[in-house]
Amino acid sequence: MLKKRIIPCLDIKNGRTVKGVNFVDIRDAGDPIELAKRYVQEGADELVFLDITATIEKRKTLVKLVRKIALEINIPFTVGGGINTIDDVAAIIEAGADKISINSAAVKRPEFITEIANNYGSQCVVLAIDTKYINSDWFVYTHGGRNYTPQKTAEWAKKAENIGAGEILLTSMNHDGTKNGFAVELTNNIANIVNIPVIASGGAGTEKHFVDIFKNSKASAALAASIFHFGEIPIPRLKKYLFENKIAIRN
Numbered sequence: 001m002l003k004k005r006i007i008p009c010l011d012i013k014n015g016r017t018v019k020g021v022n023f024v025d026i027r028d029a030g031d032p033i034e035l036a037k038r039y040v041q042e043g044a045d046e047l048v049f050l051d052i053t054a055t056i057e058k059r060k061t062l063v064k065l066v067r068k069i070a071l072e073i074n075i076p077f078t079v080g081g082g083i084n085t086i087d088d089v090a091a092i093i094e095a096g097a098d099k100i101s102i103n104s105a106a107v108k109r110p111e112f113i114t115e116i117a118n119n120y121g122s123q124c125v126v127l128a129i130d131t132k133y134i135n136s137d138w139f140v141y142t143h144g145g146r147n148y149t150p151q152k153t154a155e156w157a158k159k160a161e162n163i164g165a166g167e168i169l170l171t172s173m174n175h176d177g178t179k180n181g182f183a184v185e186l187t188n189n190i191a192n193i194v195n196i197p198v199i200a201s202g203g204a205g206t207e208k209h210f211v212d213i214f215k216n217s218k219a220s221a222a223l224a225a226s227i228f229h230f231g232e233i234p235i236p237r238l239k240k241y242l243f244e245n246k247i248a249i250r251n
Contacts, residue, residue, distance in 0.1 A: 003248045004214050005045035005221035006235060007199060008228045010035060012051045012081070015065060017229060035229060036069045042235040045250050047073060048169070048223060050101065050128075051081025063095050070096020078126050078169075089116055093124075101169060103128040104142035107149060107156070110163060117164030126199075127165040129153055131186070132173040138186055145173050153186075154193055161194045168194065169223065171201040177226065179205025181212060188217035199223050207233060207241040214247045 010017050010032045017032045036047055049069060051062055066079050079092050080101025089100050100120075106113050106127055116125045130141045131153040138153040157168055170190055172183035182200045191198040197220035200213045204224035213219050227233045242249045 002220065003250045004219075004242070005199075005250065006043075006210075006238060006242075007046045007048055007221050007223040008035070008039045008044050008235070009048040009050060009201070009223050009225045010069075011225060012049060012062065012065065015062065032065065033068055033072060037072050039228070039235065040073045040075055043239060043251070044075060044228075044235055045221070046076040046078065048078045048101065049080070049097075051079075063091050066092060066097060067095040080126070080128055084112075086115055086119060089120065093120065099124050099126050099167070101126040101128045103130060104147075106160065106165075107140060107142050107151065110159065113160055114164045117166070122164050122166035122196075125165045126167045126169050127157070127160045128169040128171065129157060129190075130171050130173055133186075141173060145176075154190060157190050158193050161196050165196065167197045167199065167220075169199045169201055171223075172203060175203030176201075178203055179227070181205065181209045182217075182219075182222065184213055184216050187213060187219050191218035191220075197221065204233075207238055210238060210242060211245045211247060214242070215245075 012032055017035055039047060070077055076098045078099040078101050079097040083089060083100060083102055084105045092100060100116060113125055130145045131138045132141055140149045140151040140153055140156050141147060142149060170187055172186055175183050180203055182203045187200045199221040200219040201223040204227055210222050213222050239249055
């Protein structure tokens with residue numbers, strides 16, 4: 001059995017780590033470099049860096065900050081936000097990222113997924129899906145959760161896998177920041193549709209929520225932000241709890 005991964009997420013705005021609820025009400029959560037270093041020390045399995053306003057502000061990801069963080073960590077590092085071209089990907093990889101997360105650019109031009117996979121391998125392509133439950137189904141949103149698309153989440157996930165995505169970062173906008181638990185049913189549905197790893201994101205609030213997502217869905221990893229940033233659930237304590245609940249995790 002593949003061991004489950006615990007992944008802190010650094011949502012970056014103006015060079016600072018921030019966190020919101022349902023993609024709004026953003027507040028400061030600290031210095032990203034210091035947080036990254038802390039997560040390595042605490043035993044995080046991977047780290048995700050998302051420049052959450054890069055697409056909205058029509059600018060590139062903060063390459064200098066990516067480079068500074070990469071120099072301080074020795075765990076797999078995924079970077080997303082404002083990545084629209086192969087040149088953007090090259091700059092982020094050169095700065096030290098292991099994987100590239102794309103969302104809006106992939107929805108706008110799905111062949112971008114294939115281009116990255118052809119140049120760097122599918123394992124480098126993380127398709128971030130921000131999704132919201134409306135009108136009895138889950139739909140994809142772009143531009144940091146601001147723009148609705150008529151694309152159904154399940155169909156998009158399967159298509160993305162078929163054209164080169166190596167992993168899916170699935171964020172329920174309905175659950176994001178609420179601390180009421182992950183979207184277990186949604187996550188399991190998507191994980192059953194695709195044959196690539198699915199990272200559950202949005203809603204973590206207690207250690208039990210991580211047990212629920214791993215026991216009741218085929219999620220390969222669980223991502224969280226504020227509970228880690230503000231020390232509500234230290235990663236060592238979470239991993240001990242998961243181990244005690246017979247979840248296969250990395251030490």
